Amino acid sequence: MTVTNPAIPSARVADEPSTTERRPRNPFKRFWPQYVAVAPFYILFLVFGMFPLIFSIWLSFNDWDGMGQMKFVGLAQxxxxxxxxxxxxxxxxxxxxxxxxxxxxxxxxxxxxxxxxxxxxxxxxxxxxxxxxxxxxxxxxxxxxxxxxxxxxxxxxxxxxxxxxxxxxxxxxxxxxxxxxxxxxxxxxxxxxxxxxxxxxxxxxxxxxxxxxxxxxxxxxxxxxxxxxxxxxxxxxxxxxxxxxxxxxxxxxxxxxxxxxxxxxxxxxxxxxxxxxxxxxxxxxxxxxxxxxxxxxxxxxxxxxxxxxxxxxxxxxxxxxxxKVSRKQRAANASAEPTEVAAK
Incomplete structure (x- = not known):
């Protein structure tokens, strides 16, 4: 005859997931095909979009002819x-x-x-x-x-x-x-x-x-x-x-x-x-x-x-x-509407 602990139901013990199963999976490992599919766009954007944009800001504070060494001139340009x-x-x-x-x-x-x-x-x-x-x-x-x-x-x-x-x-x-x-x-x-x-x-x-x-x-x-x-x-x-x-x-x-x-x-x-x-x-x-x-x-x-x-x-x-009404004014108008309706 098998004796079970009445405080812990056997079905609950069997169905309860282990600590390893309750850990969330790494989203990168789960969705890596999607990340790989969209990666070329972001790589091209960083190389041909974001980098030239940031570099142009720095370049505007320098004197450079495209070949020699840059010379920092501050706001002179x-x-x-x-x-x-x-x-x-x-x-x-x-x-x-x-x-x-x-x-x-x-x-x-x-x-x-x-x-x-x-x-x-x-x-x-x-x-x-x-x-x-x-x-x-x-x-x-x-x-x-x-x-x-x-x-x-x-x-x-x-x-x-x-x-x-x-x-x-x-x-x-x-x-x-x-x-x-x-x-x-x-x-x-x-x-x-x-x-x-x-x-x-x-x-x-x-x-x-x-x-x-x-x-x-x-x-x-x-x-x-x-x-x-x-x-x-x-x-x-x-x-x-x-x-x-x-x-x-x-x-x-x-x-x-x-x-x-x-x-x-x-x-x-x-x-x-x-x-x-x-x-x-x-x-x-x-x-x-x-x-x-x-x-x-x-x-x-x-x-x-x-x-x-x-x-x-x-x-x-x-x-x-x-x-156009500002957000604060729209919020004030929205809070005032219930009071006006109740007064009526």
Whole structure:
């Protein structure tokens, strides 16, 4: 006859796991295939992303030509940057080109998206046609536009000559250069932004449009009173991305004037911030100053993106602008609501 201890049930003793079984397994040993699968991305990011980023910060405080020994100069690069008149000329050119290109581009993209969202034939054809410029090679596009706006044999000047209008020196006048670069940006990115707006429009309920048409609203009222307010988050996204892209403009002026003696074109009319950074780093071999220009561009882009975000993110309620409420204010309002309901 087997005697068991009544205080410890035999079934519980048999089912109770040992201390070794209760120890959690090493997550790396358990999920090592997943870690190995994602490791190449992080390795490439550390080598080609994080390391150059950190190195550029250190490089901006040094004087280095890319071959010899680095010489630590502290804030000397940034002090010279503040007094560099050509850098501020590049900043002014970049902002002018951004204004001349981004505002018309986003407005045209919004109008095109609104028209594509209506009941028209061959929607797929128009979507592909408007998106093709974005996938076209930027170098080939710059060469074609350089031929179109050429001073001597360009199509635009030939057309003006046919109209008995004086020709315009597009590629030798500072303002003409800005117009050419702005037109190139508009031609390339309008279709891309229109596709983004079209995706946002498809998420808007059609009942709003039907109700507006029943009330007698025309296309302009629907566009200004329904489409634009409902697309405010999408517009905010396109404004910020267009701001970053406009401030980092490089390919168009580089292809147009990269092989000339003056990298920014006549009177530096096409000199942008990134083009000036490229000139200092890879033409003058002043990598320290080039890194300082890059970080100055980063600060300008962040500040400008925040300003655009503040301007676009405001809402209108009953004709009055209402700005975003802070987290503390939202928490205070949420805690006050139950008290108000109880009082009622």
């Amino acid at each position: 940034y002090r010279f940057l503040i007094t560099d008149s050509r850098f501020w000329l590049a900043v002014g050119n970049t902002f002018l080109i951004w204004i001349m290109s981004t505002i018309p581009m986003l407005f045209l993209a919004l109008v095109i998206a609104f028209l594509l969202h209506t009941n028209i034939r061959a929607k797929g054809f128009y979507r592909v046609a408007f998106f093709i410029p974005n996938v076209t090679s930027a170098v080939a596009m710059a060469i074609v536009f350089g031929s179109i706006f050429s001073n001597s044999f360009g199509i635009i000047n030939s057309f003006l000559n046919w109209l008995h209008v004086s020709q315009v020196p597009w590629l030798s006048n500072p303002w003409g250069i800005k117009v050419v670069i702005a037109v190139m940006v508009i031609w390339r990115w309008t279709g891309y932004n229109s596709i983004i707006y079209l995706a946002g429009l498809q998420a808007v309920s059609t009942e709003l449009y039907e109700a507006a048409r029943v009330d007698g609203a025309n296309n302009w009222h629907i566009f200004s009173r329904i489409t634009i307010p409902m697309l405010r988050p999408v517009i905010l996204f396109t404004v910020i991305t267009s701001t970053v892209g406009g401030l980092s403009l490089f390919t168009e002026p580089q292809v147009l004037f990269g092989n000339t003696s003056n990298i920014g074109g006549p009177a530096d009319g096409g000199l942008t911030i990134v083009l000036y950074q490229y000139y200092q780093a890879f033409n003058q071999f002043d990598f320290g100053y080039g890194a300082a220009i890059a970080w100055a561009l980063f600060i300008i882009a962040v500040v400008f993106a925040i300003i655009n975000w503040r301007l676009v993110s405001e809402r209108e309620v009953d004709g009055q602008k209402v700005f």
